Amino acid sequence: MTDLRWQMLALFVLLTAALYFLAPVLTPFAVAAMFAYLFDPLANRLERLKLSRAAAVSIVFLALTLLVLLILLLLIPYLSRQVAAFINHLPQWIGWVQTVALPWLSARFDLNLEMPDVQQLTAALQEHWKEAGGVAATVVAQISKSGFALLSWITRLVVVPVAFFYLLRDWPLMVKQIHDLLPRSVEPTVSRLAREADETLSAFVRGQLSVMIALGAIYAIGLWAVGIDVGPLIGLIAGLISFVPYLGSIIGILMGVIAALVQYGDWLHVVLVAIVFVTGQLLEGYVLVPRMVGEKIGLHPLAVIFAVLAGGELFGFLGVLLALPFTSVLIVVLRYAYARYRASELYHTEASALNPYAEPAPQIIMPEPVATADAKEAAAPPKPPLGEA
Incomplete structure (x- = not known):
């Protein structure tokens, strides 16, 4: 048993060292393994429809490829315009906080609040955003100076989809092989712990990721319907950080309220923004989490x-x-x-068994009950009937 423990410790040290020194090489394979883990249940469902594993994986791979192309063609340019609008509106937001919000808070709560000088930061953001194309071109030029660096970058980019396809195709086989390699003495325990770890991880990764995407879409559509110019961007930000309870909604509602006050200057749009986030919280608590996460502990x-x-x-x-x-x-x-x-x-042993110098627990001696007259009469031997004395 001692030799086995030393072997396990040595194996752990070797794996840690390999991760540390081979991190750049292993990164694309780790990304591919993450996607394979996420979409393995989808491939399993397609297999239940009498499809082969290769056909199911091919369908998943083609669908994800089309989705990525759609995001690159439609979503990224739209988000780019949203970020540009957000940076353009940032000086108005800061001006509103300086001239309206801080004086109101100071007068109402007797606070001495000062806004830090962020005008230079805003100007720098606007300048760099306008020059984003030049920055990207500079980065590409720097990469292309070294043919080996460019080749390495392209190789890692290509490795991800290729490794994802093969890992997803062979995922059940790899799980079975790992199971067969386990020592038979620890196989039941390790298998049970692996199933529990998979449930815990899937409860967070698959379930919470679905909740984040759904909340981001709800907030983005809701703020767009309210009429906030940068509402879709605020909604996506709030959805992506909603894995921390209430953090996404708090940040989203603060940004949405400031945007509504700066853009419209009335309380109607503030109320509408609050309704959007309250609706999102209710849907998260009563619809999204029960259906997408369930009762699993994440x-x-x-x-x-x-x-x-x-x-x-x-x-x-x-x-x-x-x-x-x-x-x-x-x-x-x-x-x-x-x-x-x-x-x-160890948990159930008494203190006296572990420490010989520990004082024994005092024995509680209960006093004898006082005999009453009725008790004495009941305890006395029965009297013989008359005539038998």
Whole structure:
């Protein structure tokens, strides 16, 4: 058993070192594996329709390719215009905060609030945004100076879809092979923990990602219907950061209220913005989360934030990609260790058994009950009947 533990420790050290030194090479494969994990259930559903695995994976791959092309052709130019409009409106927002919001707060709550000087930051954002095409051309020129760097960049870009296709096609086979490689002594425990980790990870990644996209669409369409110029961009931002409870709605409603006041200057549009986000919160709590996440226990938002930051600090972009899978496995292992501890003798052993110098627990001696007259009469031997004495 001791040799096995040392072997497991050595294997863990080797894997960690490989991740650290081969992070740039492993990154495209990690991205492909993430997409394969996300879309494996869809391929499984197509297989249930009497399709082969190769045909199901081909359909998923073609559908995703068309979706990516559609996003590149339609969504990215629209978002680019939204970001440009947002930066153009930013000076008006800052001016409204300086001239209206801060004086009102100071007068109402007797606060001495000062707005930091962000005019230079706004001007810099506008200047760099106008020069975005030049910046992109400069970056491409710098990359193209080194033929090896350009070739490496193109290779990694091409590796992602190719590796995604093959990983998605062979995903069930790889899972079976990993299962067969497990030592038979730990196979039942490891398989159960792997299923729990998959449920935990899928509850967050698949479920929460679906909720984020749905909320972003609801907020974007709602603010667009209200008439906010940069409403779709605000809605998408609020939806993408909604994995932290209430953070997306709070930031979204603050940005939406400021945009409504600056653009219209009335309370009607403020109320409409609030209605959009309240509706989104109600749909999230009563429709989206029950249907897309269900009763599964996902990852805590603080655990997600810490895992992503720690993974990026240790392994760069590869660490960000592996943060959620590693955290889900770690949480399941900690739950298993906690359950084993609660069932162990260490948890149930009395203090006197662990510490021979511990004082024994005092024995409580209950006093004898006081016999009443009725009790004495009941306890006395029965008297013989008359005539038998």
